[in-house]
Amino acid sequence: MLIDTHVHLGRWPFTFAPDYTAKQLAAHLRAHGISHALVSPLDAVLAPDPLPANRALFSAVRRLPALLPIPTVNPALAHWHEQLDFAATGPLRTIKLYPNFHNYRLDSHRLSAFFTEVQKRKLKLIISVRIEDDRHRYFALRMKDVPTKQIAAFLKLYPKLHPLVVGLGLPNVRELAKLKCENFSADTSFMEWLESISTLVREFPARRILFGSHAPFFITEASLAKLKTAQLSAANRAAICSGNAKRFFGL
């Protein structure tokens, strides 16, 4: 069983990555041995309000049980309560944040009421720190990836929250380890070095690593290759492929 924790549905206007329909995406993932995928709507990243894209996503995947919809929430907008109400109707009771695209700092005090409410509602949290290589970002999108120090400040501010942080690279994980941050999990999509996953497991607890392909931005076969060629114990392989995601999301 393979659970993919980092997938988007929709078109990204700055690349020629495939623009799958929900049905095509499900077929694509199935063809690559991915049994379930956590899918977020790309339209919500650039839209002024993520709710319409979230509703469209829920509708698109209604008859596709392999695609588990994860709504995007923008806590910088005044109607975040309404966004959380909608998110709570999702099968995984999980929300996804894009701080750099939505123009807020994770550690900002103006968001403390929001994160308090997330904890009160027992919603699970995914934080996207990047969805593309900033060196190739469309030149008019003048933004930076979410800084690792900001993630660290956030993790220290909310020690009881344990988010899945997607888009971290190995250097970011090392920096978070130096800053004594342990209350987070990470996906594999942006982890790349010689023998990526074996290297990561040597430095980071396997129980906090979840497989993420970052389809359709990244080539799914390539993301899978890291797992297939990794020298891992059977237990660690099972944990990264599906066990950790099952535990994290209560699947």
Place this chain on the structure above:
Amino acid sequence: MRAIDIHTHPVCFAKGYSRREADHFADLGLAQSIKRMVSLGDVLVFGARPNEKQIRFINDQTHQLMRWRPEYYIGFCCLNPVLGERPVLQEVERCIALGFRGIKLEISNNARDACMKPVMAAAARWNVPVLQHTWSMTNIKQRRMHSDPEDTAHLARRHPNVQVIMAHLTGCGYRGVLEAKGVDNLVVDTSGGFPESGILDYALQHLGADHIVYGSDLPIRETGVTLQRTLAGKMSPAEREKVLYGNARRILKL
């Protein structure tokens, strides 16, 4: 399937320089059908502009890899063109005598600069390819030392008798592919960045399989990932053979 990896750094930032590590690096490649690897050297270990002594040190390390595994590693001679004509020509001559098969240029200068003239003259004289580090400078404002695809394409057009390899397809991006289009003596290697969808198919459409060569940028990247991102391209088996193996074999005269 068989492949030649035209873009690797077995020694990278002073790590990997031992017989054991060289063997491990080669064995990882062989296990995934990489028949040969081009070692470009530890090109940034002394910063962007290594001096003569440092250049010799980098190339001597590459030569040692070639001696440890002569059937596997192919050396490219790392240069700093800013050092001037005499040191550049001396180092190329020394490396060619040691069996190196190409020239590697990093970020000492821009590919348009006048100091490139003796480098390209040496490449023409010894009939060896020049692999130029290239990345889109749209967001990275360092064009004084880095080369944009536009600069590398310009270099190739200016020296039509030298085979130029534009490094980092993904870093060059869609605009870079269009810069490389129609330049007969230019190929683009598939290395650079994450395994982004779409870019290889775009390159195949605009450049054709004859102008693309497989490269990984190991150890910054992983062989399985870089191979799969190449194999996922929409290619016929004949085109795949060219991209993974045939083009590099032709360029390296193997």
